[in-house]
Amino acid sequence: MRETSATEEFLAACTVDHAVHELRPDYQALLLVVSGLELEASHASTDALIERAESHARTLIASSPVDHLPHIAAWREAYRSFGAKPQRTRSSLEALTRRAEQGLPRVNALTDVYNAISVLHQIPLGGEDFDRYDGPAQLIRATGTETFDTVSDGQPVVEHPEPGEVVWADDAGVTCRRWNWRQGRRTALTDQTRTAVFILDALAPVTDRELAEAGVALLEALSAFGSDVRASHRLIVTP
Known part of the structure; x- marks a missing residue:
């Protein structure tokens, strides 16, 4: 595990490219690095949190179509701004809110927690293993040559983002495509993660x-x- 000074250096070096802010001047990113995690045991509090999120999603959907919910509608507009079709590639917030009505997916302890918080607060939220990063997190518009380590039809594959696509990346490649649509395998959280990076969009x-x-x-x-x-945390706002 890296020392506290390394987490502070990491956060200070994380960036949001000006080209992204040109698309959405209202965009902000809250980054947190959380250390000291011990995930061997399950926690009843996690189940309760997930149940609250599922109930909240049902309440929201009962009052409005999902794509009309204001926070989800904002992300649909953002996706269109860089050429993505939100009907085909939904933001993580929309995908989770839709799934939560019937029950949120269970992945692992850390992912289950941040998914629940995302639905409860209606903010896209991603998490990754800090020790698997290669350099700082960078939100950029892709050139199309970057690599993305993912799974297709159950098999590991390397994909490339579309030119102009908004992606989170580090020095080794893309860590999350289409802003917050799909995260990669290389930096994925596991039950062995001890220090995690969380990004709230x-x-x-x-x-x-x-x-x-x-x-x-x-x-x-x-x-x-x-x-x-x-x-440790850092808020990145429009310059």
Whole structure:
């Protein structure tokens, strides 16, 4: 595990490219590095959190079509701005909100927690293994030559993003395609993860307070996974 100084250096070096801000000047990213995680045991609090998220999704969908929910509608517009078709590649927030009505997927402890927080706060949220990063996280518009390590039909494959696609990447390649649509295998969270990076993507109408509250809720939920859970954070806003 890297020392605290390394996590601070990592956060300071993370960037959002100007070309992304040109697409959505209202975009903000809240990044958290959480260390001291111990995931060997399951926690009843996680089940309760997931149930709350599922109930919240059902309440939202009962009052409005999913694609009309304001936070999801904002991400549909953002996807269209770089050429993605939200009907075919939904933001992680929309995909989870739709699935939560019938039951959220269970992946692993960390992923299950951040999925629940994403639905509860209606903010796209991703998590990755800090020790598997190669350099800082960078939100860029892809050239189309970057590599993306994923799975297709049950087999590992390497894909390339579309030119102009908004992607999260590090120095080794793409870590998440289409802003927050699909994360790669290389930096994926596992039950062996001890230090994790979480990225909360925010567009209007999310307020600064709502974004901060989502970050606090995530850290509160993760505090159950270890006696010495610690976090560093950084907010990246429009320059």
